[in-house]
Amino acid sequence: MSDLKWLIAREIPHLRRYARSLARTPDAADELVQETLEKALRKRAQWRRSGSVRSWLFTILYRTHLNSTRDGKPFTNPRDRMDETLAAADRRVEPTQDASLMWRDISQALDRLPEDQRAAILLVTLEDLSYDEAASVLGIPVGTLRSRVSRARDTLRNTMDPAIDAAAPIRRIK
Template identity: 40%
Template sequence: MSVAFSLKDEEALNSRIGHDLVCLLPRLRHYALVLCRSPALADDLVQDTCVRALAAADSWMPGTRFDAWVFRILRNHWIDVVRHNKVEARRDDVDIEAAGGQTESGEPGIISRFELADVCRAIDLLPADQQEVLLLVCGQDMTYREAADILGVPVGTVMSRLARARKRLLELTNGGQPTRR
């Protein structure tokens, strides 16, 4: 009788994880794009991550952050892919519409595209560890603790990487001069 109960619990857990994975897909794809810089490879990473998460559903502990668990699976899988294939990551041209932005006509739109391209080039110049922290904290609105859990580093390391990333971005995009608001 306890076997039937545990099977029922397992089915409910898998159903819940499947639903939560679907909700996470846009965020997972965005993170995968930052890691691998290829839309096709990002899609493959997200798909593989979902398969791995479902296969390892029993290792997720209810009551913990599900998204942090899945992001960590994605990151670890990417590291495995890079090690296995010795993939050289490359940056595709920025596609504003794919990133959820809207194209504008006229001078303001052109200036915005140039500024976005400048920021993307500056981010490309950051070390990978700073890029990841910047994406998780600024791009995914995660707390320092959540980013630290995903990356497997102390919170202080997240804070220092983010501070260095922000400082370097400022230097690269504005000559080190603070912008006026």
């Protein structure tokens, strides 16, 4: 196996996780990853050795997702499979009922984000890409990415705060 094929194979779990955050179903996510891998192998000569394979693959995946959305294919996701995606990411911890409810709330809050903010925050937080890499993947300036991530965090914070505040005891300050 060539070095590039090995590097691509190493990124498949990350591609699947991000694809599941974009696609409606696990099958659609797998189809998106498959199409991404086929394009990457066909266009392997376009990869620059000085660049990140992960960023290159995420760019292909995201643009494939955008193109399929425009063509009317069912890749856009209201994230109905987020619980499954997060569980697959870390199977070491047996979720409690509270943790399951928290993941459900996070998933629903992510569902409500505009597509551009959701894509930005997932690349930076879930996939751990740098701002430069995530901006490159999305094809936007770094400042725009920072703005989208900031707005997404504010929206998530405001969405999640009522649940947190409801669980916190009330203290009177004199």
